[in-house]
Amino acid sequence: MSEVKHRALTIALLLSLAACTTQSTQPTPSRQPVTVTPGPATTLKVLAGSELQGMTGVLDRARAATGVTVELTFTGSLDGVQQVAAGAAYDAAWFSSSNYLRTYPWTRDRLSTSEQIMTSPVVLGLRAAKAKELGWDSRPVSWQDITEAARQNRFTFAMTDPNKSNSGFSALLAITSAVDGAKRALTKDAIAGVAPQVSTFFSVERLTATSSEWLTDAFVARDKEPAGTKVDGLVNYEASLLALNRDKRLGEPLTLVYPTDGVVMGDYPLTLLDSASPTARDAYKRLVEYLRLPQVQQEIVAETLHRSVLPDVPRADTMPADLAQIPFPDSWAVVEALLHAYNDHLRRPSRVVYVLDVSGSMGEDPTRIAGLKKALHDLTGTSTTLSGEFCGFHKREEIVFLPFSSRPGKPETFTIDESDPEQSLAQVRRAIDALTPAGNTAIYDSLMVAHELAKPTPDRFTSIVLMTDGVRTDGAEVPDYLKFVAERAKGTTAQVFPVLFADSADQEMKQVADATGGTFIDGRSGLSEAFCKIRGYQ
Incomplete structure (x- = not known):
């Protein structure tokens, strides 16, 4: 048998064994004393991916050994790119990949040194x-x-x-x-x-x-x-x-x-930003030195189930070796093209019902209705931010506007035409501009109507976005709504994503989200950002 064929069969056997295995036995981490370069107590501000929450124990020990406190701020990969491009005040970035940062034209010059910590x-x-x-x-x-x-x-x-x-x-x-x-x-x-x-x-x-x-x-x-x-x-x-x-x-x-x-x-490089101070650079050096020690790498493998970047540190026994790896695109233009293709052609399209509070309180402070209209306009393609480029309405998507005040209003449905999306988006913009505040606030009557408009189907993602600036003053109350949801058959209730805005009732909105498997988003620091964030669930 040729060497090539022998290697191929070996890899196939490893993959087959890996597929059969469902339990994990990790190497026992070393508890030998860890020697690192000592230094003064320093806080390193790091923009990070959410999956790094499992590194808490490792980073606590890093602080004790090095004096470096790692302050993680979690965000999505592309949102992180946008923040770095805008010059956000962080010392380093730590995502599962730095490829976005290195290919995006407005961030690659903001990066300094980088060290891989683990892989998965x-x-x-x-x-x-x-x-x-x-x-x-x-x-x-x-x-x-x-x-x-x-x-x-x-x-x-x-x-x-x-x-x-x-x-x-x-x-x-x-x-x-x-x-x-x-x-x-x-x-x-x-x-x-x-x-x-x-x-x-x-x-x-x-x-x-x-x-x-x-x-x-x-x-x-x-x-x-x-x-x-x-x-x-x-x-x-x-x-x-x-x-x-x-x-x-x-x-x-x-x-x-x-x-x-x-x-x-994912190769999890800890990347120092070019704007980091000399103090932060020294802290970064001490932290990386600690995290790449063999005994600490063993702890990372055992506690977080990531793979070590050091060849002599063993993997967990369920992790096959010699995986064929797909290379990252050579340019940001390819990343951009792939995301647009996914949004407009590859993924299942969405049906989203926007339950929009246009009660009188939205007009008492003119910035409220203006903020709502701007946030919705941004989803039609008017946003100039990186996140805005990808979180707008997509081709083939169905959008339903259900304005409400003292009672649910008349729903308007729009489908973004695949061949001529701009014409569809222009219709959406006209509907946004026509929103006029008046009346009381019938939140739960309107939500119950929205559920009838957003019945889940196999061919679409379905969801409901609720935006209100206050509390219910008319119609059904939250217990009535929760009973309505509980009585519906499993799998027939769309997720609800309430947007907290102005004086909305936080606890009631959390109940609504929990009852439907959604989550509530705080829009009080910016409705556009909140609506864009919700797009990741639709």
Whole structure:
């Protein structure tokens, strides 16, 4: 047998064994004394991805050993790019990938040195019974196999929004590149050619979110639902999926599927920003020196289930070696083209009902109705920010405006035309401009009407956005609404995303979100930002 064939069979065997394994045994971390360069107490302000919340224990010990307190501010990958481009006051950035920062023209010159701390590939985790049903628990699986199973509607999955989160973008990039099959970084010209196959995969996506952490919690919450409504799989970092198994958060473990034709690897570089002060630079050096020590790398592997960047530190025994890796695109133009293709052609389109408070209080302070109109206008393509470019209304999307005051108003429905989106968006803008405040506030009567307009269907993501500046003063009360939701069959209630604004009732809005599996967004610091954030759940 040739050396090439022998190596291929070895890799296939490793992948097959990895797919069969659902439990994780981690190497025992060393507890030897850690020696690092001492230094003064310093706080390092770091813009970071949400999945780094699992590093709390490691960073606490880092502070004790080095004097460096790491102050993490969590945000999505592309939102982080926007903040760095705007010159936000951070010393460093720490995401699962720095490729966005290094390819985006307005951030690459703001970066200084960078050091990898750990790695984790983005893979598909399937409930064990579903993986066995598909035969993916005992043999290597390719993206072609996964796409074919999606075409036959044999499984469903959850994934973060590629416009907001690196794990979602990594999966989008991996399947697009694998279907392209060119064995080089993806190009703009290749995207359109593989769109039909890639869209087949996304036709069975059933749950999305802005962050890996929120998506994981939502996936776990659906674990108790009937087999026909629960989601079968979760696209996420290997470390996050293994942690679900280790912590026994699900009724059955996940089988991790590593596509043989390639995955995108998160390499978690801690990147110093060029604007960092000399004090911050010294703290960064001490912190990196500590985090890359062999004994600390062992602790990272054991506690967070990431892979070490040091070749001599062993992986957890469920982590296959020699994974085929998909390269990141060479330019920002390709990233941009792939995201636009996803939004307008590849993903399942959305149906969003906007329940809009136009009661008299919205007119008492003119900035309220003006702020609402601007936030909605931004979604029609008028925003000039990086986030705004990708969070606007997409082609094929259905938008319903349900204004309300003393009672629910007449709903208006718009579908963004795929061939002539600007004409559709112009109609949406006219409807926004026509919003006029008057009357009382019938929040829950209006929400109940919205649920009839947003019944979930297999061909669309459905959701409800509630924007109110006050409390209910007319119609049904919150207990009536919660009873209404509780009486509806599982899987037939759209998620509600209340936007907290002005004097809205925080606790009631939280009850509304929790009852429907949504989340509430604080819009008091800016409605445009709040509406854009919600787009990652739709």
